[in-house]
Amino acid sequence: EPEVTQTPSHQVTQMGQEVILRCVPISNHLYFYWYRQILGQKVEFLVSFYNNEISEKSEIFDDQFSVERPDGSNFTLKIRSTKLEDSAMYFCASAWVYGYTFGSGTRLTVV
């Protein structure tokens, strides 16, 4: 069964540092997403990406966040200057007609 692959599985970074979370979506999917889940809280939408541009973003997705699909296979989420409150599980997802597939997530810990 096709998978969405995320790397790294766990990232520890110091406050103020930049991080890049990486995702390889399923190859024939056209819609890409990032969600996050703070420990003990609900899964929250961050951003959707289609046709090489952002199609929707949430209030959480401020100027510190950016997404990119640099080479037609990878889909990245960059956080420019991490804050303690960015500590969360970040899930990438891709979708086509038959629905979403989520990656196994990257646990980001900001210290």
Next chain:
Amino acid sequence: RKEVEQDPGPFNVPEGATVAFNCTYSNSASQSFFWYRQDCRKEPKLLMSVYSSGNEDGRFTAQLNRASQYISLLIRDSKLSDSATYLCVVSGISNFGNEKLTFGTGTRLTIIP
């Protein structure tokens, strides 16, 4: 009012019991409805879509009441492997598969041997 509201539980039920979860959503324009399952520190996984006519998949039955903006999930003959958090999820108007998902906080279920 929360967009998607669920009883957080926890529900602790004996193996073999029947358990029901409920969920309400606030956006009457929501078009697609799902139950996802999430194991501890893992990604959400689709359990089943929910249709207005109701649908069943083995021991799982889902119902949707659009008038009341209410979704339910029934698990019969519960197994130890059903222990997980069950997420009620809705999405908006668009072709299926290209809209953002709005998640409830989830209901934690533990099946007791």
